Amino acid sequence: MQYKNILLVDDDTDDTEIFQMAVASFDSNIKISIENNALKSLKKLKETTKFPDIIFLDYYMPYLDGSEFLKLLREIKGLKKIPVVLYSGQAGSAIKDVAATFKDVKFLKKKSDFRDIVDSLKSIIKSETPISK
Template structure:
């Protein structure tokens, strides 16, 4: 298994609950934590209260968008190497720019269908091959 400790930064409870259910269905040994505030997630990451192997980031957060989060995260010593998956319903210009601009960033479209989300997450979490960029 490639990732054993996952952080989801997402302010929509339904999306977060579905994400955690899917991760548990993939492998119940994977530890997944959720932060509903991008700023709070950055604070905890900076203070080493969180140490994920990978971060799934809702790009359209209320308190800080995905690009802002990535800029701040990449300035925190020791966290530059954490892979980020921008997790969004849209795949617009801003997302494409972020995936291109920042290293170790990929994109995953939010899926309402459990099976489709399961398959997409399984490829990222279990597989050694990276997902396609947008």
């Protein structure tokens, strides 16, 4: 499964720029939409008919944390089966608990080395096995 339409929900502009550069380094045809507000992101998802193939979600966000976002996301018809990757610089127990609670959610720790970022994103985005469905 190669994901071609990605939604990144992250309020850190440096992280979003690095994410975009990393993905572009291995596939410039992938479309990345960025939302820096989880509440606005959910509102837009409710109003659209063109859903992303996969969502990368920063856990620590203003207004809604990753857990709250996931609970609300899974209530939206058509979005229940979209793969979600918790993408966070922290690897605390709260994040791991969320990933365990939502069995179809994968956790990916943000890396500091650009090559590591590219490799970890590529392994998910270009994977032959879908995260969930």
